[in-house]
Amino acid sequence: MGGSENTELVKTPKEYLAMLMPPIAEEKIVRPVGPSNVLVHGPAPGPLPLGDQVKTLVKNVKVMPFANLMGLLTPGTDSTAVLRCIQQVALLVQGNWVVKSDVLYPKNSCSPHSGVPAEVLCRGRDFVMWRFTQERSVMRKEITAIIKLPPEDVKDFLEHMAVHRINRGWEFLLPSDG
Numbered sequence: 001m002g003g004s005e006n007t008e009l010v011k012t013p014k015e016y017l018a019m020l021m022p023p024i025a026e027e028k029i030v031r032p033v034g035p036s037n038v039l040v041h042g043p044a045p046g047p048l049p050l051g052d053q054v055k056t057l058v059k060n061v062k063v064m065p066f067a068n069l070m071g072l073l074t075p076g077t078d079s080t081a082v083l084r085c086i087q088q089v090a091l092l093v094q095g096n097w098v099v100k101s102d103v104l105y106p107k108n109s110c111s112p113h114s115g116v117p118a119e120v121l122c123r124g125r126d127f128v129m130w131r132f133t134q135e136r137s138v139m140r141k142e143i144t145a146i147i148k149l150p151p152e153d154v155k156d157f158l159e160h161m162a163v164h165r166i167n168r169g170w171e172f173l174l175p176s177d178g
Helices: 013-020 050-061 066-072 079-089 118-134 140-147 151-161
Strands: 090-093 096-099 162-165 169-172
Touching: 050 066, 050 079, 050 096, 066 079, 079 090, 090 118, 096 151, 118 140, 118 151, 140 151, 151 162
Parallel strands: none
Antiparallel strands: 090 096, 162 169
């Protein structure tokens, strides 16, 4: 892959999962003494809900096959439930899940490079994703001319889901997964 490898997942799946959902330390919880007939309402401590786990993983990794996602989740996790969750935060491109643009660029945010509003970034990035559904490689100059966004933003989009190949443009990061 050259010098632009995706080094965000240099940990084993168990280490990465532990980073996302640290084990619950057994500690003494000091509760105020009160009447025993009063219920305390509040969030239960524990790991993130499945939807949040999937969103966090996809947002950090940006492009991944479904099998890799399942390997990062707790063994025995229902794949149908994971499919329902991932469809909320990612789109299929060449058989791999790519994080949705609005997850990376939330409403009312803007580009750190150019100050372009999130809505415009999302449309541009969605176009790049669509182009990768049509072909393995795209040319950055051609994309920039069509979506008319600053080159730094276009480069960001491409780096999220592709690798630069000298004299061949930007090739989709992962092999097509049927």
